[in-house]
Amino acid sequence: MDRAPGLSVRLKLTLSYAGFLMLAGALLLAAMGAFLLREGWLQTNEEGAWQATPGTDFVRGFAPMAVAVMVFLLVFGLLGGWILAGRMLAPLHRITHATRTVANGSLSHRIRLPGRQDEFRELADTFDTMLTRLEAHVAEQQRFAANASHELRTPLSVSKSLLEVARADPHRPTDPLIDRLHAVNTRAIDLTEALLLLSRAGRRSFTREHVDLSLTAEEATETLLPLAERHGITLETDSGIAPTIGSPALLLQLTTNLVHNAIVHNLPEHGGVWVTTAVRPRTVVLTVENTGEPLTPEVVSTLTEPFQRGTERVRTEHAGVGLGLAIARTITHAHDGTLTLTPRPAGGLRITAELPLASPPQDSDPPPRPGPAPRSERGRTPVLD
Template sequence: MRTVPRARGPSVRLKLTLSYAGFLMLAGALLLAAIGVFLLRQGWLQTNEQGVWRATPGTAFVRGFAPMAAVVMVFLLVFGLLGGWVLAGRMLAPLNRITHATRTAASGSLSHRIRLPGRQDEFRELADAFDAMLARLEAHVAEQQRFAANASHELRTPLAVSKSLLDVARADPGRATDPLIDRLHAVNTRAIDLTEALLLLSRAGGQSFTREDVDLSLVAEEATETLLPLAERQGVTLETDGDIAPATGSPALLLQLAVNLVHNAIVHNLPERGSVWVTTGVRPDTVVLTVENTGEPIAPDVVSTLTEPFQRGTERVRGDHAGAGLGLAIVETITRAHGGILTLTPRSAGGLRITVELPAGSQQLMAHR
C-alpha cells in the first residue's frame, strides 16, 4: 500500500513539553496575579492619580514584587521545559517500544515481542494486543510455510518415480519414437522444478539456515560460471566484475539467489546479441549485488509485480527455460530473510536492473583475499 508523503512536524514529545511548560506558565501567572490583587486589596499596594502602583510607607518590602515575579516566571519557564521534556520522555517510552516492534514486524520479522512491563494501562493494553496480533500472524505464516514444505516433500517422491520411468522409456532403444513420452518428460521436469522451488521458498521464508561469512563476489562468479553454457547457447554475453563484498548468511541460499538472478537475466533478453552484467560493490554499511540485462522495454507497473509468485515480465521467454515463475519471488524471500533490500528498475534502453543490498558482513574476508 502506498503511503501519502507528509511534511515532518514537531514530535509528540516536544508538543507535550511545550504544553506542560505553557500550562505551568499560565498557572504561575494566575498565581502571581492573585497575589498582586490580594496585596492591592489589603492596602499594601496603592495607585496614585496617574494609575501607577506605589508602595505605602509601611510596606516597603513589596517594592521588589514585580522583579521577583519576573524571576519566578523565568524559573517556571525553564523548570516547565526541562521537567516537561523528562516527563514526556518517560510517558512516551512505551510508545517508542511499540513503534520499534512495529518497524521490526514490517521488515518481515514476526518473532519479536514487546512484552511491556508494568501495571495495566492504555499503553500496556495496546502492547499486549499488538503482541497477540504478532503471535497470530507468526502462527499463520508458519502454518503456510509448513504446508508448502510438506506438500513439496510429498510431491517429490511420486514425481521422481515418474521421471525415472519416463527416462527408462525414453532410453529404451527398442521403442518407437513417441512425442507423447517426450512431452510427458518435459511436463514432469517442470513439475519437479516447481516442487523444488516451493520447498526452497518455504525454507528461505522460515529463515531456518545457519549464517556464515560469504563473499558475494565469489557467489556471483560461481553463478555465472554455472550458467555460462546456457548464455552461450542463447547467444548472450555474460560479464562479471566487482569488488570483494563480504556478507553474512547462507552460502547455499545466496548462491541460489545469484543463480536465479543471472538465469532470469539470460532467458529474458534480446532475441540475439543480448548482454548480462553482474557486478558487486561495497557501501558504508552494506554490500550490493547488481544484475543488469538487455531486453524488451518493461513498464514500471509490470516491474512492481515481477516478485509475485508465478509472474513473468513478458510472454516471450528465450528457449525452453520458462521456469516455474518463482525465480524472483525466491530472490525476494532470500533477500528479506537476510535483512536485505531488493530493488527492480527498468532500463531506459530495455531490460532490467536488479539490485540486492545486504548488510555488510565480517571484514575478515577482505584480509583473506
C-alpha cells in the same frame, strides 16, 4: 502514505507541559500582583514599622521578580516536560521498534512490554497476540507447502525414471508424446524443488556463516556463462569484496536466480547483463542489471510474487516456473535484507539485493581471498526461474 514532516509527539507534549506551567505561573503572579497592588505593598522602614509603598515602587520591585519567575518556569517546564514526555513515550518507542522488526520479516519477535496494565501495555499485548496467530498461520502454510512438495517428489521421480527408460530404449517407435511428457515431468520437478526451497528459506532454518558476495557472484556468472553465450548475451561482472553473514547455499541460489532471470528475460539478441557487488556504510549490495523490453512500474511491482512472470518478458522457450524472483525475495528477507526492483529507462530491469554488512575479522591480517571453486568441486545449484 506520504505525509508532510511535522513535530514529534515528544516535542508537542514538552511544549504543552511548558505552556501549561507558564500559564499557571502567569495567572498566579497576576493574581498576586493584583492583590498586592490593590492593598499596597507593605515593607519595613528603618525603625521597623510597616508602611505601604506607592504603585510605581511596587512595579519597580515586583515586575523584575515576576519576569525572573516566568523565565525559570519556562526553562523548568521545557526541561521537565522533555524528560517526562520521554518517559511516558518510552513504551511507544519499543512498540514502534518491534513493528519495524516484524515488517522486515521477523514474525518471531515479541514486544513483551513490562509493567502494570495501561493503554500502552494493552496495545503491546494485543500486538503480541496478533503476531503469535500470524506466525502460526504462516508456519502452517510453510509446512503445507513443504509436505506437499515432499509428497510430490516421489511420484515425480518415479515418472521421470520411467520416461527416461522409455526414451533410452533403442527399439521404441518415435513418439513425440514421450518427449512431451518428459518435459512436463521435468517442469513439475523443478516446481517442486522451488516450493521446497521457498519453504526452507521462509522458515530461516539455516546456519549463518561469513560469506563474500563477490565470490558468490563470480561463481554464479561463471556457471551461467554458457547459457548467456547461447542467448547472445554479454555477461559482465564488477565484483568488489562484499562480506555478509548468511547461508552460502541460499546466497548462491539468490545470485544464481537473479543472473539467470536477467539472461532469459532479455533482448532477443545483443543484450547485456551487468553484475556488481559493493560495500556501503552498513550494508553490502548485489546489483544485477539487464537490457530488455521497457517495463512499467506496475508490472515490476508484481514480479516478486509467486507465479508472476510478466508476460511481455517471457521467452517462449524458457518460461520457467514463476518462482525465481519470489525465492530471491524470500532469501533476501530471511537474511534481514531488502530486494529492490527498478525498471531501466532504456528497457530491462535493475535488481538490488541489500544485505547487512558483516563485522570485520578479528585478525590483523585478513585471510587471502580465494577465487571460485573449480566446477568439479561445486555442489549443484538448481536454477529456479
